[in-house]
Amino acid sequence: MLSLQDNYNQLKNDYESYQKMAEGIIQKQNAKIMELDKKLDMMSLIVEISEYINKGLGSSEIVSMINDIMIGILGVTYSSVYLVQNRKLRLKVSNLKDTNHHYPVKDFNEKILKLETSIFNDIENISEDKRVEIHSSIFMPIYLKNNILGAIVVEHNRYNYLTQEHIKLLTALSNHLAICLENNSLYNKIKQNSQIDGLTGLYNRNYFFPL
Numbered sequence: 001m002l003s004l005q006d007n008y009n010q011l012k013n014d015y016e017s018y019q020k021m022a023e024g025i026i027q028k029q030n031a032k033i034m035e036l037d038k039k040l041d042m043m044s045l046i047v048e049i050s051e052y053i054n055k056g057l058g059s060s061e062i063v064s065m066i067n068d069i070m071i072g073i074l075g076v077t078y079s080s081v082y083l084v085q086n087r088k089l090r091l092k093v094s095n096l097k098d099t100n101h102h103y104p105v106k107d108f109n110e111k112i113l114k115l116e117t118s119i120f121n122d123i124e125n126i127s128e129d130k131r132v133e134i135h136s137s138i139f140m141p142i143y144l145k146n147n148i149l150g151a152i153v154v155e156h157n158r159y160n161y162l163t164q165e166h167i168k169l170l171t172a173l174s175n176h177l178a179i180c181l182e183n184n185s186l187y188n189k190i191k192q193n194s195q196i197d198g199l200t201g202l203y204n205r206n207y208f209f210p211l
Contacts, residue, residue: 046176049073053180062184063092066152066177071095073173074166076154078134083150083181092150098129102153104139115141115148119167121160135159140170144178152177 049069053062063081070079080094082105089105099105108115118139120126126134136156142149152174156162 046172049173050176050180053177062180066180067093067095069173070152070154074154074162074169075156076162077157078132078153078155080153081150082153084148089151096127096129096132096155098127098132099153100128101126101134102139105151105153108151115139115151117141117167117171119162119164121162123159126155133157136161138162138166138170140167140174142174142178142181144182149178149181 052069053065063083067079067081070076070081078094078096080096080099080102081092082089083092084090088109091099091105104115104118107113120137120139122135124135125132126137134155134157136159138154140152140154142151152170154162154166154170
């Protein structure tokens, strides 16, 4: 027969075991809640960005808007946006004077290779311009289905600043940016077609007297 002390010790051990199990379950639930909060925040952010970009539909400034968003949202030091023209990636906007270290762009333009997302962190300076310090970089292609529309390169002067979490956010953003860019292109084509006479090929009154 167990003594009172033994009973007490048994109850204490059972309680501590239960407490540890309960704490473990609570921690797992809290982790799931935090993950859901992150996903919700990301979706809210993407919706806001899409709405902001769509306000500039038809504007030549839409690429600059995208670049400003990359810098503001990700907190990066540098951002560059490339768009495909004649099957080549052409730099449209950047706050860098020298982008010669964007090797995936060179490889694509020379060999027309399929672009892949890549992250690069190096203690040594990545930039070929020694006046600029770059130690962390992500290259993110912008695809609509299987069609390459462009690419975004975000960079930071701090080593290991950019991580897989940034890639997750950029991947989600790039999918929506692809739709925004395609919408912008279609809008401009429709606008241009509405200003040209189908028979003569000359500008019509819509061009000279826009509504």
